[in-house]
Amino acid sequence: MKTRSYNQLCGLAIALDIVGERWTMLIIRELIGGPQRFTDLMVGLPGISTNLLTERLKGLEQQGVIARRTLPPPAASTVYALTSVGQALKPTLLELGNWGSQFVGEADAACQMLHLGSYTLTPQTFFRPALAQGVDKTYALHIGGETQTVRIVAGTIDVWQGEPAHPDMALHAEVPVYLGLLTRQIDPQAALTDGLVCVDGDEAELFRYITLCGMPTDE
Known part of the structure; x- marks a missing residue:
């Protein structure tokens, strides 16, 4: 299928x-947190067809935005x-997410909750x-x-899939609560x-994490 162009x-x-x-x-957005299989992308993108996902991936690969790799x-x-x-x-995604967050309260109640990987950018957006x-x-x-690592050091943040070796806090919760x-x-x-969350480690770190990575308040 030929990609449409603005020709500008x-x-x-x-x-x-x-x-x-x-x-x-x-x-x-799904690939920001790390490489994904085709099936992983289908899970994170409810509503997309396999044919359309294949088409989009092919286009992004042709433009050099993504690359296919084979895991060892x-x-x-x-x-x-x-x-x-x-x-x-x-x-750009962080800025768009931050801009769009002002409209989240107006979102249709039927909007689907996604999996953790789809929200990799959320704490980085509010950081x-x-x-x-x-x-x-x-x-x-x-x-x-799912498990993610959030690393905050000297005013910077990084988020990736997987378990850290020695976390200062481990948070256990369901996606809607998070x-x-x-x-x-x-x-x-x-x-x-x-009992909506369980914290391994110092509970004060949960409050610190929300202060640093939660949506800013008007205070």
Whole structure:
């Protein structure tokens, strides 16, 4: 299928020619946290057809945004990963996510809750570097059957799939609760009291994590 083009000599128009098709930016969102198999992408993108996902991946690969790789044995699976060109889109995704967060409260109640990997950018979107100066912490997130590592050091943040060796805190929760904490719809203390979350380590680190990575308040 031929990709439509704006046919304009403009950086923005050219960028939209590459990533402006429906589902494309969400595919990139899924790959921000690390390489994914085709089946992983289907899970993180409910509603997309296999044919359309194949088409979008092919287009992104042709543009050098993603690349296919084969994992070493015993996995030996084919995965899709962002190239340096694709990784360069991360600041754009963060800004778009931050802009879109103001409309989350107006979202249709039928909107689907996603898996943890789809929300890799969420704590990075809300992250406040000014409050994280001098902080050196590693957090393990066990959310909805998946695990991520959040590393905060000297005003920077990184998030990736997998378990850290020595986390300062391990948080256990379901996805709706985790999102509720990040969006300030659920109070951390109430979540602890009501048993909505379980924390391994110092519970004060949960409050620190939400302060640094939760949606900013008006206070």
